[in-house]
Amino acid sequence: MTAGGDDRPGGRAGAGVAVRGERLLADIARLAAIGGRPDGGVDRVAGSPADLAARDWLGARIAGAGCLTWRDTTGNVFGRVPGGTGPWLLAGSHTDTVPGGGRLDGAYGVLAALEVLRTLRENDHPAARALEIVSFWDEEGASPTSDGGLVGSTAFCAGDHIADIAAFLEPHIEQGPRMEQAGIDLAVVDGIVGIDRHTVVLTGETNHAGTTPMARRADAARAAARVLVAVRDIAAATDPGMAANVGCVDVLPGAPNVVPGEARLVVEFRAATRAALDLAAARLAGHAEAVARDELCAATVTPLSRKPESRFDPGLRGLLGKACRGLGVPVTSMVSFAGHDAGVLSGHVPTAMLFVPSTGGISHAPAEHTPDRQLVLGCQALLDTVVAWWHGGDARLVTSDLSRGEQS
Ligand SMILES: [Zn+2]
Structure with missing residues (x-):
């Protein structure tokens, strides 16, 4: 083996064997x-x-x-x-x-x-x-x-x-x-990185989109939107190297004149350590609950898949x-x-x-x-x-x- 640090021409190997x-x-x-x-x-x-x-x-x-x-x-x-x-x-x-x-x-x-x-x-x-x-x-x-x-x-x-x-x-x-x-x-x-996915379900109350007073709506889509927007902030606050994505959004029953009674998100976090992924999951659950309370809804966050x-x-x-x-x-x-x-x-x-x-x-x-x-x-x-x-x-x-x- 040759000593390290010598000035070999580019492409020359330490073993003296160069690829073509x-x-x-x-x-x-x-x-x-x-x-x-x-x-x-x-x-x-x-x-x-x-x-x-x-x-x-x-x-x-x-x-x-x-x-x-x-x-x-x-x-x-x-x-x-x-x-x-x-x-x-x-x-x-x-x-x-x-x-x-x-x-x-x-x-x-x-x-x-x-x-x-x-x-x-x-x-x-x-x-x-x-x-x-x-x-x-x-x-x-x-x-x-x-x-x-x-x-x-x-x-x-x-x-x-x-x-x-x-x-x-x-x-x-x-x-x-x-x-x-x-x-x-x-x-x-x-x-x-490890990849964790979570299903977030916000449950509100399906009702008439015109006659239900604005202040009393349990609008699951609005709650889900607030959670969705927060996902990036949760990731950034947990680990600056973390990647986060919300790639699936479902709103039910899905009619223009019905206040959505349920909304589902799939949230994905990618990070180098298990500790960061676990912390992000806990913060996501905490945030979803707080938003749900504020929006007169209920929230559940369940693990969907975990790739170590x-x-x-x-x-x-x-x-x-x-x-x-x-x-x-x-x-x-x-x-x-x-x-x-x-x-x-x-x-x-x-x-x-x-x-x-x-x-x-x-x-x-x-x-x-x-x-x-x-x-x-x-x-x-x-x-x-x-x-x-x-x-x-x-x-x-x-x-x-x-x-x-x-x-x-
Ligand atoms: Zn490849």
């Missing part, structure tokens, strides 16, 4: 053409003919690089060099998209992992034998028949092969504007940070506000993610874009991290042998 940026970019363009739209977007919803064609293409690309490829019963596509030895460092993402999605969400992580695998193989680097790459099935959950997304990674973690996996790395686009705004090339992801937050592995995050520094990129860490396969894997094996910026913060849209330089830089950081992990593997084996010896 033009080959990575050409593959991104080729994959984008499968299900490609005239507006530059991609239609590759899981299970669609384009999605299946993309999986065939990926398998052929892996085989063309002299590697083994296979598919499990779920539809996840894998690749590794012949004669490799586990336990494996798994790297990748997904190749399905939302309808009218972009060319990079998921695809970048898969193709960056492929580029790392074939570069290591071409250079006869022994780390190649410990690397496995993956494109998970149906991450987006965009088809009407989908199980809600993260399907391939969830099935993978419930299967046998997860026992052979030592760690997981997922490179991905940020899908938000923070990195571009701050001028950040690469970011190490600390974890994925994920914390990524400190050791892997450290290796990613070191790789960034080795490429002359200052280490920035951030939380992901979108869900990823890495969130599923993190419940089973040490996991981490690396972000590259999204131009204009646009994602899940045809205009999804990341400058080529940063795409290549992220791929190089992945290679350097894989190599560093492989070096550390020898030490880990020795350590576990020793601890076994002490116990017996």
Whole structure:
């Protein structure tokens, strides 16, 4: 290993192995053409003919690089060099998209992992034998028949092969504007926010919209509106990094000449910590009750769903940070506000993610874009991290042998 802090030319790895940026970019363009739209977007919803064609293409690309490829019963596509030895460092993402999605969400992580695998193989680097790459099935959950997304990674973690996996790395686009705004090339992801949803029901009294005195109305819609407006303030007061949304509003009975007797909101909070999510829920309930009293209504707030937050592995995050520094990129860490396969894997094996910026913060849209330089830089950081992990593997084996010896 080379010492840190030396002035290596951009794109050169600490291991002295450089990815081929033009080959990575050409593959991104080729994959984008499968299900490609005239507006530059991609239609590759899981299970669609384009999605299946993309999986065939990926398998052929892996085989063309002299590697083994296979598919499990779920539809996840894998690749590794012949004669490799586990336990494996798994790297990748997904190749399905939302309808009218972009060319990079998921695809970048898969193709960056492929580029790392074939570069290591071409250079006869022994780390190649410990690397496995993956494109998970149906991450987006965009088809009407989908199980809600993260399907391939969830099935993978419930299967046998997860026992052979030592760690997981997922490179991905940020899908938000923070990195571009701050001028950040690469970011190490600390974890994925937890997502709590609550149903708020305001119950008033259905009555004639003309004859009921204004001061005596129990107007559930008005009460719901006051709660809706307060949701952002509750989030901001709880955690400045919290995201909040009210995406569903129902008013009953829903007639212009009837004072609404019931109104329902679905409130969603996203935050990095359970404590913040719990505090926001308590504040929402307290505020809804106060508003309801004031509006002659009753309020109930009930949890609708809870997706736990994920914390990524400190050791892997450290290796990613070191790789960034080795490429002359200052280490920035951030939380992901979108869900990823890495969130599923993190419940089973040490996991981490690396972000590259999204131009204009646009994602899940045809205009999804990341400058080529940063795409290549992220791929190089992945290679350097894989190599560093492989070096550390020898030490880990020795350590576990020793601890076994002490116990017996
Ligand atoms: Zn994705």
